[in-house]
Amino acid sequence: MKQKTIIYAFMMMMVWGGFAQSELEISYSLEECLSMALKNNLDLKSTHLNADREKVNHQRSKANLLPSINGDFNLGVNRGRSIDPFTNDFINQEFTFSNVGLNLDATIFNGFRLINTVKQNQLNRLASEMENEAVKQDLVLRVTLAYLQVSNSKDNLRLAKQRLETTEKQMKIQEDFYNNEVGNPADFTDIVAQKAIDETSIVVAEIGLNNAKLSLTRLLNINNELTLDTEDLLLDIDHYAFSADQVYADALKNMATFKANELRVDAAKKGVSIAKAQFTPEFSVFAGVNSNYSSAAQIFSEIGSSITPTGDFVTVNGQDFPVLTHQSSFSSEGIPYKEQLDNNLSTVVGVAVNVPLFNGLRAKNNVALEKVRVEESILELERTHLDIKNAIAQVHFEMNAAYLRYQSLAKQVEAFEESYRVNEIRFNNGISNFLNYVTSKNNLDNAKVNFTNAKYEYILRVKVLEYYRGNMFQLENTI
Secondary structure, eight states, X not given: OHHHHHHHHHHHHHHHHHHHHHHHTOEEOXXXXXXXXXXXXXXXXXHHHHHHHHHHHHHHHHHTTSOEEEEEEEEEEEOSEEEOTTTOOEEESOEEEEEEEEEEEEEEESTTHHHHHHHHHHHHXXXXXXXXXXXXXXXXXXXXXXXXXXXXXXXXXHHHHXXXXXXXXXXXXHHHHHHTTOSOHHHHHHHHHHHHHHHHHHHHHHHHHHHHHXXXXXXXXXXXXXXXXXXXXXXXOSOOOOOHHHHHHHHHHHOHHHHHHHHHHHHHHHHHHHHHGGGSOEEEEEEEEEEEEETTOEEEEEEEEEEEEEEEEEEETTEEEEEEEEEEEEXXXXXXXXXXHHHTOEEEEEEEEEOOOOSTTHHHHHHHHHHHHHHHHHHHHHHHHHHHHHHHHHHHXXXXXXXXXXXXXXXXXXXXXXXXXXXXXXXXTTSSOHHHHHHHHHHHHHHHHHHHHHHHHHHHHHHHHHHHHTTTHHHHHTO
C-alpha cells in the first residue's frame, strides 16, 4: 500500500512537472505580445487615466450650463433669550424651530465663458484621446522592434552555436592527428583555443538574447519567462519603395501626435476667449421659496367671558361705585408644523447683474497669459513637425545604407563560404596551415553575423518608417 502511494505521488509529480514545463515553453507570437502590451503596459494605463480625467472635465463643464437648484432644511432647539421666528419678539424660553427653502440660480449671459469652457474641455478631451492613441502607436512600434531584436539575438546565438559545432568537428580531426603524431602539434592546441573563443561568443550571444528579452518583458509588464515564436516571422528584404517625403506626407495624415498637438492649439485659442469674458458683464436670475416653524407659535380661542372689577371707582351723589368690565377668556394651542409652513411661505425672484469695473488688471493679464499659451502650443506643434520630419529623413537614410550593406554582405558571405570550403579541404589534407584555415573560418563567421545584423538593421528601420506611415496601427486595431 505504501509503495502504491509513493508510485502515485511520483506520477502526479511527473504530470504536474509536465504541465509546468509546457507552461514555461509556451511561445508568444508578435500579435500576442502586442495584445499583452496593450493590456499591461503602465505608460499606456497612465494615458488612459489622463483621457478619463479630461472626459470628466468636459462633462463637468457641460453641467455648469444647467441652473443651480438647492434645497435646505434645518431643525433645532433653542434655549434662553432669543427672537421668536414666528413673532419676531424677544422671548426667554425653550422652543423648537425649523426652516425650509428651495433656491434657484441660473446664469443668463457671461460673455460666452461657460460655452467656450465647454468647447475648450471638449478639445482637451479629444486631444487626450489622440495622445492616448499616440502612446498606443508608439507602444506597438517599441514592442515590434523589441520583438525583432529578440529574433536578431536568437539568430546571433544560433550562428555562435554553429560556429562552435564546426570548431568541435575540426578539433576531433586535429585530435586524431595529434594523438597519432601527424602534422603540426600546434594546430591541435590552436583549435582548442579557438573552441574557447567560440564558447565565449556563445556566452556573449546569450547575454545579448537575455537583455533583449528583458527589454521586451518590461514593455509587456509581465514577470514570467518569455519564449517567443519567431520561427515563422516573415521578414521582407525587398527594397523600400517610399521616399522620405512620401513617408512624411503619410505621417501628417495618420499620426495621432500631430492631431493631438493641433487640438491643443485650438484648445489654447478657446482659453483666450474664456479670459476675454472677464471684461463682459454677467447676467443671472435667481428665485427662492422659504418658510419656517416655531414651537412657540400659538393660536388663541375664546372660551367664555366674565364681569370683573377694574379696581377703579366712580362717585355718584357722594357714594363710590366700583367700575366693572367685560373680560373674555381664551385657551391656547400650538400651531401644527405643516400649517405654519403654509402660513409663513415666502417667495423671491430677481435678476442680478455683475459689471466688472476694476479688478487690478487681472482680466487683462489673464488674456495675455492665454495668448502666450497659444504661442507655446503653436511652437510645440511646429517642433513636432520638424522633429518627426528630421527623424524620418535620418531613418530613411540609415535604411538605404543598411540595404546596401545587406546586399554587400550577402556577396561577402557567398565568397567567404567558398573560401572556407577550399581552406578546410586544404587544411584537412595538410596542404595549408592552421592560420589560413582559422582566418578563413573567422572571416565567414563574422560575415554571417554582420549579414544577419544588417538584415535586422534594415528591417527595423523599415518598421519605423511604416510606423510613421500608419501601417503598423492596423495590426493594433485588430487585437
